[in-house]
Amino acid sequence: MSTPAQPAAEIGVIGGSGFYSFLHDTEEVDVQTPYGPPSAPPTVGELDGRRVAFIPRHGPDHRYPPHRIPYRANLWALRSLGVRQVVAPSAVGSLTTAYPAGTLVVPDQLVDRTSGRAQTFFDENGAVHVSFADPYCPAGRRAALTTTTRAGWQPIDGGTLVVIEGPRFSTRAESQWYAAQGWTIVGMTGHPEAVLARELALCYTPLCLVTDLDAGIEEGEGVTMEEVFRVFGENVDRLRAAVSELITALPADRTCSCPNSLDGMSLPFDLP
Numbered sequence: 001m002s003t004p005a006q007p008a009a010e011i012g013v014i015g016g017s018g019f020y021s022f023l024h025d026t027e028e029v030d031v032q033t034p035y036g037p038p039s040a041p042p043t044v045g046e047l048d049g050r051r052v053a054f055i056p057r058h059g060p061d062h063r064y065p066p067h068r069i070p071y072r073a074n075l076w077a078l079r080s081l082g083v084r085q086v087v088a089p090s091a092v093g094s095l096t097t098a099y100p101a102g103t104l105v106v107p108d109q110l111v112d113r114t115s116g117r118a119q120t121f122f123d124e125n126g127a128v129h130v131s132f133a134d135p136y137c138p139a140g141r142r143a144a145l146t147t148t149t150r151a152g153w154q155p156i157d158g159g160t161l162v163v164i165e166g167p168r169f170s171t172r173a174e175s176q177w178y179a180a181q182g183w184t185i186v187g188m189t190g191h192p193e194a195v196l197a198r199e200l201a202l203c204y205t206p207l208c209l210v211t212d213l214d215a216g217i218e219e220g221e222g223v224t225m226e227e228v229f230r231v232f233g234e235n236v237d238r239l240r241a242a243v244s245e246l247i248t249a250l251p252a253d254r255t256c257s258c259p260n261s262l263d264g265m266s267l268p269f270d271l272p
């Protein structure tokens with residue numbers, strides 16, 4: 001007996017804190033992966049002729065804290081649906097007063113300060129080392145910078161996202177140290193998501209919404225989860241609009257180097 005065909009998608013969206021759904025008229029798909037189930041069954045729908053699969057990163061009820069998110073299953077599930085370009089909205093803290101709450105940042109660099117997360121698909125049966133000098137898709141970043149203005153944003157071009165292990169927020173000293181390095185925003189989910197996308201030869205474009213000034217930058221009590229959700233909620237409709245604008249502008253044919261990230265390497269398994 002043949003299995004019914006899965007509805008295919010070419011673009012994936014992984015929604016962050018406060019971003020639990022995307023598009024109407026979607027179909028939920030049950031995708032199995034070698035890494036267990038994704039955070040939620042992907043929902044697949046259409047936007048301006050582009051097929052889009054959505055996964056809420058923390059689950060629909062925010063059940064997964066950042067260090068427990070099934071990152072590998074999420075990326076694997078998206079690729080197995082046909083996704084080749086991923087858009088990744090997330091909530092971040094700011095490490096500079098130049099980027100207050102409500103700022104949209106499209107970073108171009110990442111620093112990994114996480115520990116103990118499964119961060120590769122290639123951990124047995126041979127070594128595979130992908131390049132990660134530039135962690136994000138250049139074409140996706142360009143498209144994000146030009147199209148999000150149509151949704152009313154003035155996006156910041158570049159900057160470094162430092163990804164902390166969490167789930168706690170940073171101390172003031174940690175936060176000041178990050179800022180002193182010249183890093184500009186801080187979050188908890190950007191790693192290993194971006195590198196796992198690279199390991200599956202996917203394009204990955206982050207859209208980082210500043211929800212707070214991090215503890216070392218502001219003079220108040222320090223960031224709270226409530227503050228993050230409140231500010232995110234105030235901006236989520238505009239952020240959805242930004243994601244939609246970006247999706248319609250993503251190239252149908254990829255000319256960036258992301259599809260070639262595994263060229264010349266001997267892989268221990270076939271990509272989904």
Ligand SMILES: CSC[C@H]1O[C@H](OP(=O)(O)O)[C@H](O)[C@@H]1O
Nearest residue numbers: 016017066090091187188189228
């Ligand atoms: C809700 S407080 C901190 C939480 O929010 C961010 O999530 P996401 O990146 O998925 O938007 C941050 O990274 C933390 O996981």
Ligand SMILES: Nc1ncnc2[nH]cnc12
Nearest residue numbers: 091092093186187188214
């Ligand atoms: N200040 C902060 N630190 C880490 N992750 C965050 N997500 C939103 N705000 C954050």
